[in-house]
Amino acid sequence: MPQRMMRRCVGLFAGLGAACALVVLLFAPATRAQGGEPRSFAIKGARIVPVSGPTIEHGTVVVVNGLIQAVGADVAIPPEAWVIDGKGLTVYPGLIDAMTDLGIVSAEAGPPQGGAGAGRGARRQIVPSEIAMGPEDRPGTTPWEIAANEIKPDDKRIETWRSAGFTATLSSPKGGIFPGQGSVIDLAGERAGEMVVKSPATLDIAFTPVGGFWSFPGSLMGVVAYVRQVFEDTKWYEQAEPVYAAHTKGLERPVYDRTERTIARALANKELVLIPGNNDIQIRRALRLIQEWNLRAAIYGAQQGYLTVAEMAAKKIPVLVNLRWPEAEKDADPDADVSLRELQFRDRAPSSPAALAKAGVKFAFYSGGINSPRDILKNAKKAIDAGLAQDVALRAFTMDAAEILGVDDRLGSIEPGKIANLVVADGDLFNEKTKIKNVFVDGQRFEIHEPERPKEPPKGNMTGKWTLNYTTPEGQESSTLDVTMGPDGTLSGTFTGRRGTSAISSAWLSGNTFHFTISITMGPAPTDVNFSGTFDGNSLKGNISVGGFSTEFTGTRPGGGMMAAAEN
């Protein structure tokens, strides 16, 4: 057991892991200190929001062996339980991010994007890897990829998400038209198998033309036609297979096709089919195709749902709402014309959840590519500001998400017998000042510490696109850093280098010093690369360190940087 504990802590070392070691070594009662982590907890005297029932102002939650054993104002605490004083704390069900690729680390980074490392990407840009000459070539089709089989527990985002209160996600393979089947996973575990809650849970579809001009399908209508043909083929297989099985003698055998067999099984399993639809046109198209193809489906996107709620309610189709609200491009030309329609969309998108709720459409929230999980709640707050009741917002992250994903028998509320996924916070979840103190996943406690960083206010604004230049053993390299700075100096954004694009974390500017971390796959596991240095308003200068290696770098704004004058 101690060995197991050590492994867990090493695996999670950055920040959090240290915390879990401390919890066990310093505070665990002596009777269990030798035995490892406790398996029973009682959070006593806390405000409890079970979601499935009314809020308990002063109550206790008992967690035993990974499950919720009891919850109420007055429940018995087992003698062996480790009691946590819940005074001033609120306990929520663990949050669910209803559509992600968490835990799925693509084997090959995408092609480098633009500018940096010129020449390398140029050759690859237009030619799809395989030329498809029709639906029979099954372009962009890998429905047999099941997320649960691909989960890498050391994906750094798992810890980041968990620290923000997310204890479960729907994780799906990505890329293509039929990228694969999604699995509901808990966000903790040493091995992928421990994390899986339900798999497969969903059959994912994207309407992305995968062929360019040269390979089928190269157009949106081509994709729709393709998906239609695949469902026709699946229907044919469902009809043909039993006839053949009963009469193998005398009937020509059906051709083996992995796609139609996999999809037939997914449909027979009653997996939820995920169909894209973000603006009103796409949502209406999705509604029509779901009916035409007779699918048990949910629509994902739904940011312009405020225009289509009536139709959505009439069809009783559940919805996954993308919380990455549309916004102006960071480096957009300030003089470029923007249509009124686009402006209205950006303004009104956060009002969609309120409209859906009012019309009685069931929905869950998902991060949709938000890089920093704290922004997920911040963006949900925008929906609340636009009229969404707070308890409905909470349901969208818990019970309603669980119901849509078909795991409400296990997740989504604080009820006896359910999986002990909990968030313990020092206030209201949607209040920006609230701090998450503890997160329980499968009954395992994680103490959350705010990452340490200097408190000085930022000097200047790092927002924008940066080109970073440095020398590695592989030679001269340059990468793109695309950041947005919050008023307190918190940075969020992406880093695009030779190994593709990744989100930055632990990122801040304080005074004139900055720091950010990226996680890249080097060898078998993701590795942290730390960037730190100084910012003088125009340029960046500092040090990159990864493992034992370190090198200097400089950063410039490709558009020229004359901003210092404006700031002082």
Added chain:
Amino acid sequence: MKRALFAAIFALGVLAAPAARAQSGGVTLIKNATILTVTHGTIEHGSILIRNGKIAAVGKDLKAPDGATVIDASGQYVMPGIIDCHSHIAVDGDVNEGSISVSSMVNIADVLNPEDIDIYRDLAGGVTTANILHGSANAIGGQTIVIKLRWGKPASDLPFEGALPGIKFALGENPKRSNFTPPPGVPVRYPRTRMGVEETIREAFVEAKEYKTKWDDYNRPKAAGEQNLIPPRRDEKLEPLVEVLEGKRYVHAHCYVADEILMLLRVAKEFGFKVRTFQHVLEGYKVAEEIAKAGAGASTFSDWWAYKMEAYDAIPYNAALMTDRGVVVSINSDSGEEARHLNQEAAKSMHWGGLSYNDALKLVTLNPAIQLGIDKRVGSIDVGKDADLVIYNHDPLSVYAVAQKTIIDGQVYFDRERDIAQRAELEKEKKALLEKEKKSAAPAERKDEKKPNGANRPPKAVSF
């Protein structure tokens, strides 16, 4: 000046609200207009009574019933709404599935975009109905659909009720990819010659016939009660070609040169289907009698040519010459820009070729309606037809004509006065939204920080 105003409409049309004051099922009387009926001459100081979206009466002395909306069109002209037989507007995503030579499985109906601003701009040019075609990258292209330009309505409300769907064919340079070179690593797409285009079409119909036979061979014993049959697969590529063979789907064939027009007529005859229209058909004048004899229509340009080799042998007399030989001819746009002045494009045939005033009008009204099989519903001002009308301030065949109101099913979908009146309001809303965005995007300013005042504002690119 007029031109500038007109341009302004197109710039701002994006903001205009759809048929806000439409009176569905209501009664409207247009009075004091010069009415160009197309089928029975011109009525001076005439009136049109519209009831439930249909033309209820046309004549000189019509009275407005109680509660009717009255449009006084004194000094103005009313003609049937313009029908564009070749359009690529209102499509979400690419209009070409260009990857393969037979892309009949794709369907424009799946990707209609009712919010394409070109719909509104077409309305401002008097267009009420358009035939939305797949592109011409393939010998056999995608399925096509006729729509009414009901701006502001969802995609499901656009299709022209009861109009037969079509399919796009293309001959010549585009389907043989004369002007495209694939990047390294991409195989050259068959066909690369005009002969190959013919062979591709024949091959597809051979397949379609075999496919139909397969289904017949399955359905017959099935109907006789035989069990344990495995049905053929549904083939989304071949289904629409079977519909062509069964006369349930129109063929609209993009073409230029005379010999390949004759080629397609021969192939159609061999396989037993009809070509409904030849599109562009710039050399149609050379084979007009053959086109007329086959019962095909021709939808061409007034004077647009020489943009590629196969478009060199064109003449502006094409529409008139084909009309003289008995072909049903229309003038189409093939472009969101051209569609805004199809009335003028039609007028050119009076100059080039001496078509009569009424025959010129027909090129963009009744004739395209016949070509699309919707002439019982639209294309002229007759009692019982859809009230799809456009009101011009001048004779529509003059260059001074500017559309004032465009009406579909009796509802006003474009109103020039309303458009102009709304502009300031919409500009204001836009400004307010931009301001709001700026405010929320800017990092919170600390109180002690001085904001530069207007006079010394730093250049835009620097501000945050």
